[in-house]
Amino acid sequence: MSQIRPLFKREFLxxxxxxxxxxxxxxxxxxxxxLAFSRYGNFFKxxxxxxxxxxxxxPWLFMFIVPAVGMRLWSEEKRSGxxxxxxxxxxxxxxxVLGKFLAGWAFLTLAVLLSFPMALTVAFLGDPDWxxxxxTYLGAILMAGAYLGVCALTSALTxxxxxxxxxxxxxxxMLVFLGLSSFTTTLESFLPVGIADVVSNFSFVTHFDAFxxxxxxxxxxxxxxxxxxxxxFLNVVALER
Amino acid sequence: MIEVKGLVKTYGNKRAVDGxxxxxxxxxxxxxLGPNGAxxxxxxxxxxxxxxxxxxxxxxxxxxVAVDPVGVxxxxxxxxxxxxxxxxxxxxxxxxxxxxxRGFRATGEKRARVEHVLRLTHLTSVRxxxxxxxxxxxxxxxxxxxxxxxxxxxxxxxEPTDGLDPNQKNEVRTLIRSMAAEKAVILSTHILExxxxxxxxxxxxxxxxxxxxxxxxxxxxxxxxxxxxEIFRTLTT
Numbered sequence: 001m002s003q004i005r006p007l008f009k010r011e012f013l014x015x016x017x018x019x020x021x022x023x024x025x026x027x028x029x030x031x032x033x034x035l036a037f038s039r040y041g042n043f044f045k046x047x048x049x050x051x052x053x054x055x056x057x058x059p060w061l062f063m064f065i066v067p068a069v070g071m072r073l074w075s076e077e078k079r080s081g082x083x084x085x086x087x088x089x090x091x092x093x094x095x096x097v098l099g100k101f102l103a104g105w106a107f108l109t110l111a112v113l114l115s116f117p118m119a120l121t122v123a124f125l126g127d128p129d130w131x132x133x134x135x136t137y138l139g140a141i142l143m144a145g146a147y148l149g150v151c152a153l154t155s156a157l158t159x160x161x162x163x164x165x166x167x168x169x170x171x172x173x174m175l176v177f178l179g180l181s182s183f184t185t186t187l188e189s190f191l192p193v194g195i196a197d198v199v200s201n202f203s204f205v206t207h208f209d210a211f212x213x214x215x216x217x218x219x220x221x222x223x224x225x226x227x228x229x230x231x232x233f234l235n236v237v238a239l240e241r
Numbered sequence: 242m243i244e245v246k247g248l249v250k251t252y253g254n255k256r257a258v259d260g261x262x263x264x265x266x267x268x269x270x271x272x273x274l275g276p277n278g279a280x281x282x283x284x285x286x287x288x289x290x291x292x293x294x295x296x297x298x299x300x301x302x303x304x305x306v307a308v309d310p311v312g313v314x315x316x317x318x319x320x321x322x323x324x325x326x327x328x329x330x331x332x333x334x335x336x337x338x339x340x341x342x343r344g345f346r347a348t349g350e351k352r353a354r355v356e357h358v359l360r361l362t363h364l365t366s367v368r369x370x371x372x373x374x375x376x377x378x379x380x381x382x383x384x385x386x387x388x389x390x391x392x393x394x395x396x397x398x399x400e401p402t403d404g405l406d407p408n409q410k411n412e413v414r415t416l417i418r419s420m421a422a423e424k425a426v427i428l429s430t431h432i433l434e435x436x437x438x439x440x441x442x443x444x445x446x447x448x449x450x451x452x453x454x455x456x457x458x459x460x461x462x463x464x465x466x467x468x469x470x471e472i473f474r475t476l477t478t
Contacts, residue, residue, distance in 0.1 A: 006341035010327070017329040017371075081325035085387070088289045088321070089342050090314040 003091045007099025008106075011073075015107050020072075028065055028111050032057065033118065049126025054118050055136050055212050059176050059205050062147045067168035069108060070151025071161050073100050074239070078159035097235045101152050101228075108144040112137065132214035139211025142224040143204055147172055149231030156238040179203025242267050242395050242425035247297035248287050250280075250449075257283045259449035260297070265425045265442075267394070270417065272440035272457075273429040276477050280449040281429040282322055285399050288427070289319045301395050315343075318393035322400055324384025328373035332364055332383055335372060336390060343391040358386040361416070377404045385413070389420075396420075398428040402435060414439050433469040437461075447477040 015021035036043045036054040043053045077083040086096060122128045154167040177183050178200050187196040200206070207220045243265040250258040258280040265271045275281050286292045288299040290310035298305055304312040326335055336355045345351045359365050362382040367375060372383060381404065388396060401417070402410040417426060418439050430436065436443050437457050445453040445460075453460060453476055464472050 003342060006338055009341075010330075010338045014327070014329060080328065081321065081323065082327055084286070084291055084321045085325050088291050088314055088317070088319045089339070090311045090344075091342065092311060 001095065003095045004099045004102070007091065007096060008103045011100050011103030012106055014103075015069075021107070024065070024068060025111055025114060028061070029114060031065075032061055032115060035061070036118070049122050049128040051118060051122060051128070051133055051136060052212055054115070055140060058140050059143065059208055062144060062204075063169065063172045063176050066108065066144060066147035067151050067154075067165050067172060069104055070148050070168055071155050071164040073104060073152045074156040075159050075161045075164040079161070093236050093239050097152070097232055097239065101148065101232060101235075104148050104152065105145050108148060109141050112140050112144060129214065132212070135214050135216050136212045138216065139208050139220070142211075142221065143208050146204065146224045146227040146231075147175075149228040149235075150175070153231045153235045153238065156235050175202060175204050177203070179205035242302060243288065243397075243427065244300040245284070245288060245297075246299070248284060248294045248299065249296040250283050250287060250292070251295055256449050258287070258294075261446065261449070261451055262297075263444055263451065263454060265395075265427055267425050268422055269442055270421050270426045270428065270440045272436040272443045273427055273446070274431065274433070274436060274443060274473070275429075275446040277431070279446045279477070281446065282399055284446075285319075285397050285427065285429060289317055289397055290314055315391075316393055316395055318388035318391070318396045320384045320388045320396075320398045320401055323403070324381050326372045326380065326383050326387065329371060331369050331371050332359075332375070332386075333368045335383065336386055339387045339390050345391075354390050358390050361389065362386040363412070378406065378409045381405060381409075381413075385416070394424055396424055396426045396428075398426065400429055400431075402430065402432065410435075433473060437469065445473065445476050452476045 015024075032054065035041050035057045041053045041056065046053050074083070077086060087093070091099075119128070119133050122133075150171045151164075151168040154171060155164045157167065158164050180203075184196060184200045187199055191199070207223050210217050210220050245261060245263050248258050248261045249256070261280070261284055263271070273281050273284070283292070287294045288301070288306065290306045290313050293307075298307045299313070300306070301313045302316045304316065306313040327338075330338070333355065336358060337351060340351045340354045343354075345354050359368055362385050364379070364382055364386055367379055372380065375383065381401070385398075385401065388398070396417075398417070402413050405413065414435065417428065420426075421439075421441075428440070440457055443453065443455060443457055443460050444451055453463075460472060461469065464475070
């Protein structure tokens with residue numbers, strides 16, 4: 001497991017060795033902030049000192065933006081042939097998967113935390129509940145990890161980054177849409193209510209919502225963590241195939 | 242040092258490697274020859290533990306690659322075909338990463354290793370350049386440096402002189418010869434003169450099978466007076 005450190009370091013710094021990191025961070029902050037201030041977010045009209053309208057869009061934003069981080073994880077290695085180098089170094093598949101995933105997750109965490117000036121703005125304008133803000137950040141970071149797990153897996157399936165991006169996007173979209181009421185209603189029309197309930201329980205939106213209300217439910221934490229664990233397991237299987 | 246036992250690999254309904262067996266001792270430089278698609282690279286990938294054989298195994302320094310692949314990888318230096326490396330890293334950053342993953346974590350030791358291979362492969366002048374800006378010859382040397390950083394007892398080199406100019410080829414051959422005394426080396430090539438220049442033994446494979454396993458002079462003695470490429474053609478067609 002000590003091999004994870006150099007892998008993590010290389011992957012994490014790798015984002016900053018190319019313009020990818022800067023383009024990503026700027027785009028992410030610009031889009032997320034402008035969505036909050038847009039007429040859909042109503043940041044000011046809401047009239048409350050909270051970040052609820054800011055984080056409202058995160059499940060949707062992540063749907064596009066996490067595949068952009070995740071698509072290169074394995075596809076890039078496969079395309080450029082460095083995967084052969086990586087797997088003839090003394091590392092196990094699990095170590096490589098963990099090193100890469102944790103680096104991507106750390107990068108996404110950095111992106112999420114860089115939105116902190118929004119929290120300061122709210123604090124300047126009013127008196128926000130810091131507990132809720134903290135739990136929302138925790139939720140966003142956990143959700144980013146779950147999205148990344150899915151994207152890392154799809155990235156391991158192909159050496160084409162475009163295919164990887166589209167697959168990730170489709171998988172992430174599914175996980176978001178499952179929670180929409182219109183979607184659940186459609187499901188209920190041909191599935192027993194019990195099963196439709198279970199399926200819609202897989203949605204990221206429902207699990208994330210609780211965090212934005214200040215509730216850290218172990219069930220929701222367990223959901224994101226087990227989804228990460230499961231996708232990473234499949235990731236190892238996909239690479240060892 | 243390197244023992245290959247009955248390796249078999251099938252892709253779809255094509256048998257790429259069909260029961261290859263040989264051993265390489267310390268001090269030997271084995272030239273691995275064959276037409277394109279004969280199974281040279283596939284065999285090397287199985288020895289280095291990158292792909293799993295359908296049957297047979299390879300034993301490096303007493304460790305079976307099927308049982309302990311990471312143990313084998315620790316003992317091997319491997320230069321894959323076309324020397325892949327992370328293009329956005331500088332030569333120095335890349336070699337430091339390899340040194341760390343090869344277990345040289347202490348700063349002093351890591352620096353010493355990197356400096357040593359930089360000098361050995363004449364990369365000092367481009368050490369701060371990113372790998373994507375390097376010419377083919379320099380990239381190949383980076384691949385070489387990466388394979389040598391832990392001074393491995395066994396070296397597997399897939400077309401180490403491919404794409405190099407005559408001077409660079411000569412340099413790489415000198416380097417290989419200078420290290421060969423205490424190492425077991427396998428190198429693949431399709432340059433016949435290279436085999437005569439540095440190899441102590443030749444294996445020729447065609448369609449996944451060994452068709453010749455002897456010294457370069459014995460190979461030449463098969464058809465006295467004929468050119469090596471004629472002998473090669475007779476054996477592989």
